[in-house]
Amino acid sequence: MSNSWLGLENDVCVITGAVGGMGLEISREFAKQKVNLALIDLDETKCQQLADDLAKEYGIKAIGFACNTTSEESVDAAVAKVKKTFGRCDILVNTAAILRFCPLEDLPLSEWNTTINVNMTGYFLMSQRFGRLMIEQKSGRMVHISTVASHSPETYSGAYSSTKAAISMLSKQIAAEWGQFGIRSNAVCPCFVKTPLSRKFYEDKAVEEGRTRMIASRRIGETIDIANAVLYLASRRSDYSNGTELVVDGGYEVMLGDLVPRPGGRRQFALDQHAASQAKK
Numbered sequence: 215m216s217n218s219w220l221g222l223e224n225d226v227c228v229i230t231g232a233v234g235g236m237g238l239e240i241s242r243e244f245a246k247q248k249v250n251l252a253l254i255d256l257d258e259t260k261c262q263q264l265a266d267d268l269a270k271e272y273g274i275k276a277i278g279f280a281c282n283t284t285s286e287e288s289v290d291a292a293v294a295k296v297k298k299t300f301g302r303c304d305i306l307v308n309t310a311a312i313l314r315f316c317p318l319e320d321l322p323l324s325e326w327n328t329t330i331n332v333n334m335t336g337y338f339l340m341s342q343r344f345g346r347l348m349i350e351q352k353s354g355r356m357v358h359i360s361t362v363a364s365h366s367p368e369t370y371s372g373a374y375s376s377t378k379a380a381i382s383m384l385s386k387q388i389a390a391e392w393g394q395f396g397i398r399s400n401a402v403c404p405c406f407v408k409t410p411l412s413r414k415f416y417e418d419k420a421v422e423e424g425r426t427r428m429i430a431s432r433r434i435g436e437t438i439d440i441a442n443a444v445l446y447l448a449s450r451r452s453d454y455s456n457g458t459e460l461v462v463d464g465g466y467e468v469m470l471g472d473l474v475p476r477p478g479g480r481r482q483f484a485l486d487q488h489a490a491s492q493a494k495k
């Protein structure tokens with residue numbers, strides 16, 4: 215093991231959705247740790263550019279190319295390219311997903327299927343094809359970006375929450391089936407994070423303030439918060455975590471009780487009640 219805390223140097227990591235909001239940050243943080251990278255997204259030029267930039271800035275080996283994670287041919291070609299370039303794959307980070315808004319009663323079947331295809335089938339195909347390589351190697355680590363919406367539904371977002379709940383289960387199934395081959399599979403569940411996927415939510419300041427109040431830590435997540443969790447789960451520091459979910463939400467999931475109104479506000483209500491009970495003593 216290397217001297218650095220994470221011990222990721224010289225590992226080979228494949229990242230899907232690499233030029234998206236979270237993917238970019240995750241890619242950069244791996245590059246800082248001297249991890250060699252295969253950066254995958256739909257736009258070939260952007261992927262290549264990112265790979266070139268990171269290779270130059272951090273002295274790593276990086277390739278970037280277009281790969282549609284829903285296509286068997288495209289994913290198999292990606293595996294071949296990674297094998298040819300690096301000879302192995304130590305880490306897979308599944309990030310590529312889509313979010314399409316629509317109330318359930320109006321959701322066209324085509325939209326439902328498209329979301330399932332990208333968010334579920336894409337994660338499965340990437341995991342299966344790179345998983346076969348990891349089984350041969352008898353080692354590998356997978357980190358799947360899920361969401362807190364896999365635990366409680368994000369309403370009017372079509373198939374999004376259902377697909378993400380399925381990803382969390384797929385991650386656990388991979389751990390259960392492939393743990394014996396030295397493979398670990400874990401999921402990260404972010405909540406509110408500012409990225410191109412969510413940018414439109416923050417154009418309205420009232421919406422941003424309302425969201426901030428729902429977070430125990432009273433701030434919207436940054437992409438670095440998620441990248442830190444991904445690096446930890448990809449590293450040897452989490453060697454005994456397999457089939458887990460790491461919720462990275464600033465305490466969003468613990469806030470439900472705090473959001474239930476009480477007269478005068480919850481904190482003030484508690485202070486008043488306490489003062490009244492003390493006065494009686």
Ligand SMILES: NC(=O)c1ccc[n+]([C@@H]2O[C@H](COP(=O)([O-])OP(=O)(O)OC[C@H]3O[C@@H](n4cnc5c(N)ncnc54)[C@H](O)[C@@H]3O)[C@@H](O)[C@H]2O)c1
Binds near residue numbers: 234332406411
């Ligand atoms: N942004 C948030 O607030 C938030 C919260 C919770 C979870 N997430 C999850 O984080 C992940 C990243 O989200 P983001 O905010 O960075 O989104 P984003 O839209 O910025 O990035 C997603 C990337 O995936 C790529 N992609 C889409 N379909 C693809 C396909 N078939 N093949 C290859 N690449 C494809 C897109 O081109 C894009 O670059 C997603 O899994 C999302 O569900 C985001």
